[in-house]
Amino acid sequence: MKPLAKNTLFYGDNLEILREYVPDESVDLIYLDPPFNSNRSYNVLFKDESGKDSQSQITAFEDTWHWGEDAQKTYHDLVQDAPANVSTMISALREFIGANQMMAYLVMMTARLIELHRVLKSTGSIYLHCDPTASHYLKVVMDSIFGAQSYRTEISWRRQSAHNDAKQGRQQYGNVRDIIFFYTKSDEWTWNWLYTPYDENYVKDFYRFTEEGTGRKYRLSDITAPGGASPEKRNPRYEFLGVTRYWRYSKETMEKLYAEGRIIQTAPGRVPAYKRYLDEMPGVALQNDWSDIRLPLGGELLGYPTQKPLALLERIIQASSNEGDVVLDPFCGCGTAIAAAQKLKRKWIGIDVTHLSIALMKYRLKDALNLVEKKDYAVIGEPESLDGALQLAKDDRYQFQWWAASLIHAKPLGGEGGSKEGKKGSDKGIDAVINFIDEKEKTQPVMVQVKSGHVSSRDIRDLRGVLEREGAPMGIFITLEEPSKDMITEAVTAGYYHSNFWNKDFPTIQILSIDFLLKEPRVNMPPRDHGQTFKQAEKIKKKEGTQGELGI
Secondary structure: OOOOOOOEEEEOOHHHHHHHHOOOOOEEEEEEOOOOOOOOOHHHHOOOOOOHHHHHHHHHOOOOOOOOHHHHHHHHHHHHHOOHHHHHHHHHHHHHHOOOHHHHHHHHHHHHHHHHHHHEEEEEEEEEEEOOOOHHHHHHHHHHHHOHHHEEEEEEEEOOOOOOHHHHOOOOOOOOEEEEEEEEOOOOOOOOOOEEOOOHHHHHHHOOEEOOOOOOEEEEEEOEOHHHOOHHHOOOEEEEOOEEEEEOOOHHHHHHHHHOOOEEOOOOOOOOEEEEEHHHOOOEEOOOEEOOOOOOOHHHOOOOOOOOOHHHHHHHHHHHOOOOOEEEEOOOOOOHHHHHHHHOOOEEEEEEOOHHHHHHHHHHHHHHHOOOEOOOEEEEOOOOOHHHHHHHHHHOHHHHHHHHHHOOOOEEOOOOOOOOOOOOOOOOOOOEEEEEEOHHHOEEEEEEEEEOOOOOHHHHHHHHHHHHHHOOOEEEEEEOOOOOHHHHHHHHHOOEEEEOOOOEEEEOEEEEEHHHHHHOOOOOOOOEOOOOOOOOOOOOOOOOOOOOOOOO
16 A cells, blocks of 8 residues: 555545555544434434335435445444454444444444554544534444553533523533544553643632732742652751751752742741742643633634534644644544644645535635645545546536536535535525625625536526526536537627726636536636635634655
8 A cells, every 4th residue: 555645635435545545554643523413313313224214214314324235234344354342342232222323323433443543553542523422332432443441531522602402392401512532542642731721710819929020920839848758758858048848959959949039938937938930830731621612603614514613623633643743534524624734734634425525625725724736735536537527427416516616616505514415496506606806895706507417508598597687797607518519609699797896808608618627627707705605714824834745
């Protein structure tokens, strides 16, 4: 297995990608937030899936896997081929839980966690983000694969201050936290202590003194030997400022600290104390109850429903990796983990199973970090030829639609982040949109339609109707087939849009074939603006990114 040459985004099933592309013990830190629809009731999650009613529920429950042929095969593979303790564990869970969505989820997660254990370095760490719906089962799986002795802690992330679950017809306590399991590969792992500010009341109670002249707050700390000490403990005993004790420091060190003003005696005969300044203290060592990071707000929001805050991933990456280390997120979503890794000068690998997520990650890397696809990072799994595009369109028209829109940096409509299926009806014939700035900084939309089947001049006339209905100045028609002469004529007769702000004419309708976009992905339009369907990521202030080989 060849090492990856640079930071990489993968489209596809992470189980297959891990097995094909990621070598043994090549990753320093893994963060994963696997999709799981905790809003579904336990009755649905644990219901047997042999009947028609169950199958209809499965269709609605698209966030996770269901018990079907793939889950059954994976289960048998685990029973037969997994390490003995894992095989025993998954068999016992099957006996206890049965064949349902919850078991399918655990089976598919077990197969992936085995691979994640393989690719993690001996000094590496893994953070599994989940909610209480399945966390207790996932911990059993993690204990079996990584070893109960490798469990470090359960982090409780309080993502919001209050939540009234009674609004959803459930009379219960508000659910405001997620769970993050922290495991390591071995007993020696990369670790950097992080600190949070002291509580105001703590400062008021303990740092009660203020130094004259500087205004620095300080507290007085004991400098006598711990427990009174004794000659056996080799703590020195001598007289200092009229007080004889066993001391923590040698007499020479005490005299030096006293000369520097770090040791004071508040009154004659009192035991001297060490002056500990508040501004020299790092803060409180980070605990496993994280209530100081909330859900993304404002400019950080991208419109992705399960988006995690950048600060959350920065904290994890800073604590459990160093600059130049490799960070892996196998369920990448909108790319918060890789954005944080890039900002903190780590190398990264991101994997997701939808072209919508891959498109969002590419936009985010460009908008927030000014990274250019193929130049600053690789993308593997997307079509690179017309034949590949044809196959994608045949396999899944929604995935094709999202991928095609990403070629021109258009923001998709008709789909939600994390979804594997699109929606029709609410988009009113619009598949994606690009915005640009017109006069007086007014934002104008360019409507985008994507067609993977047979096309004709009628489609161009329909697009003209959409533009008129929506009051949009421009439209783009992306087609897998090459456009006919009649289509080109119809587009030309739509005329031009004149931008007073830029003092230039632009075609009202442009027809762009996939073959053309694979060679030259560009649109003749005014410069773009921020207000798009999935919002543009705000610029991230970062250190210089790590360049060169990925080194795995």
